Amino acid sequence: MHSVNIPFCGSLAVLMSFAALTIESVAMQAEALKFKPLESKIVPALLDNAKCTKFTCSGTQECVFREKTGLDNPKGIVLHYTASTNVPGTIRTYYERGVSAHVTVAPTGEIHSHFQNPEKYIAFHAGLSAWRDLERLNQYFLGIEVVNPGYRESCQELPLFGTPMQITGDNNWWYNFTEDQFISTAQLTARWQQLFAIPGRNVVTHSDICMVADVNFRKVDIGPRYDYKRAFEEFNAGYYPTAHEINLDKFHLTDDQYLELLHIYGYRNKDHSVKSFQMHFSPTNISGELNDRTKQDILNLCIDYYNYHDLYATEKLDPEYRSKLEEFIKRYQYEAAFSEFI
Ligand SMILES: [Zn+2]
Incomplete structure (x- = not known):
């Protein structure tokens, strides 16, 4: 064979x-x-x-x-x-x-x-x-x-x-x-x-x-x-992503803003994106609800990917992703919260 x-x-x-x-x-x-x-x-x-x-x-x-x-x-x-x-x-x-x-x-x-x-x-x-x-x-x-x-x-x-x-x-x-x-x-x-x-x-x-x-x-x-x-x-x-210490007290994102972060990463089905994200990146609880652990994991993914040097991509740091995340941070004035990582 x-x-x-x-x-x-x-x-x-x-x-x-x-x-x-x-x-x-x-x-x-x-x-x-x-x-x-x-x-x-x-x-x-x-x-x-x-x-x-x-x-x-x-x-x-x-x-x-x-x-x-x-x-x-x-x-x-x-x-x-x-x-x-x-x-x-x-x-x-x-x-x-x-x-x-x-x-x-x-x-x-x-x-x-x-x-x-x-x-x-x-x-x-x-x-x-x-x-x-x-x-x-x-x-x-x-x-x-x-x-x-x-x-x-x-x-x-x-x-x-x-x-x-x-x-x-x-x-x-x-x-x-x-x-x-x-x-x-x-x-x-x-x-x-x-x-x-x-x-x-x-x-x-x-x-x-x-x-x-x-x-x-x-x-x-x-x-x-x-x-x-x-x-x-x-x-x-x-x-x-590599795990970082994310202190949620520093981030005051609304639920919609967490969904927006998932959208920036790539998720297009808003109704299902949290559960899909959990099954892929946060598989300890796959309820589809935005609990604190999931919020931390979403932030962790967004931060880690921002700084990730891809082994295979032609552009090692993802310019499209980085500019969208920067625009998000600026639009909602989250510079202080993200400054530790970005
Ligand atoms: Zn299939």
């Missing part, structure tokens, strides 16, 4: 080795020694639009992916879970529903790669979505589907995924990811960031970007059990 060729490096292999020389960090070298190399886990599994079993009302066959018309590199990565327990069932669902991702990560850590050059194809994974100033993200963002049941409404043990757990502020029982698939997902995220100069801010969850208004249909994947902090600290995947 394993191919000697790296399925999605292709003509970018030269560029990649050059990039690796220039930005490879000590942490990345350590990672290469500690974990099985990414290439050894990739299994080609090309999708075929002819197999799609979904039809429109008028009888036209739907497709599961499209070729891109432009040559722009991907701008981001969306992390998903499949709400299923195995790869064949997941692929069947792609064809039945006319959806897809660029890769599907099995519980074993095998990465089923659905395109030889993922940057050239639009996979249908993000649905109605927005992040920062981008909308309809399928055309810009790569999709990683991780095979995982997600959550159940009752505690139900499942092979491979074990016993789910509840998280404060939420009634559901959430399953963990296997160690192997977590490592593969984090390694692939970092590799794609490196290949396509994707900034950490643009590694998002489906929940972060979902614009569906109906609460019953809003996406909550990849959920609170994906270890974003570890992915960042151990694999340089995505972005996760």
